[in-house]
Amino acid sequence: MHISSGRWLYGLFLALVTAVLWGILPIKLKEVLRVMDPVTVTWYRLLVSGALLFLYLAASRRLPSFAALGRNGRWLLGLAIAGLTGNYVLYLFGLDMLSPGTTQLVIQVAPVLFLISSLFVFRERFSLGQGLGLLVMLGGFGLFFNQRLDELFSSMTRYTTGVLVVLGAAFVWTFYGLAQKQLLTVWHSVQIMMVIYLGCALLLTPWAQPRQVLELSPLQGWLLLACCLNTLVAYGAFAEALAHWEASRVSATLAITPLVTFVAVAGAAVLWPEHVEPETLNLLAYLGALLVVLGSATIALAPSLLRSYRARRARPGLQSL
DSSP states (O other): OOOOOSOHHHHHHHHHHHHHHHHHHHHHHHHHTTTSOHHHHHHHHHHHHHHHHHHHHHHTTOOOOGGGTHHHHHHHHHHHHHHHHHHHHHHHHHHHHSOHHHHHHHTTHHHHHHHHHHHHHSOOOOOHHHHHHHHHHHHHHHHHTTTSHHHHHHOOOHHHHHHHHHHHHHHHHHHHHHHHHHHTTTSOHHHHHHHHHHHHHHHHGGGOOGGGGGGSOHHHHHHHHHHHHHHHHHHHHHHHHHHHSOHHHHHHHHTTHHHHHHHHHHHHHHHOTTTOOOOOOOHHHHHHHHHHHHHHHHHHHHHHHHHHHHHHHHSHHHHTO
8 A cells, every 4th residue: 555755745735736737727728729629639638748658658668568458457448548538528628618717616526426436336435524525515516606507407508518518528537537546456657647648649530630730829839738748747746746645635635726727717817818718706606616625625535534533533542531
């Protein structure tokens, strides 16, 4: 079992770096989507990320062996590639119809769906604390959509379609997450991501239009490159954070990602109003966003806090009180 190094402050810093990079990502993608279609943007992101990981693994002589996978492993790899491809493409289609903040908040459903799926696939437990966190999260979503509840439940507008598409992205990510968790018993996480990224890019090749990159302005070109590198840097920071801090606390820190997006959108809308539109939310919606983040963090932290509480109660000194 992996034991963190104990350098929790460094782990916190890396987790915050990941949250910031993931938080500003939809703002950059939104600008690129003005010219390129979601499939082509995804193709570039995955191809560049996968190619860079391939060069790194080749240089360090750590390329994965497909013979170690076996038949079941190959099926899991195919499921992971299909799940991540669907997640990336659907997320961008949803982002094209929604604001960055709304998209980033709705995709928070993904880890919750993964947790619920793990209850059935891996026989994991769902604690009372996680149940309370889920209720807080659902209540937060209700407040966040308070201005558009009638629209969401009564008509299939562009906004409603966007929310459903992002929920679809969260759903298919669950298949990727479940498959990757099993693949970790055979390959290292970096090897898995390299193969999955390149596999996803290959899957999207028939529908990608690479020449669209020639239509980008210099700013959009740099933003596309930043989006490609964001995947690698953010993932690297995330993986390193897990080496120095408990996974539950890293996950709880990453729950603030939607808040980073909202703050970044507000700042960018002031500095670059011709490129970024401000969010049109009321106070209840922002309160709902906070509750979604709080609920997500509670779901992540509840098992760790429960174990710590039981460990303290089990100490002889406490039992005699």
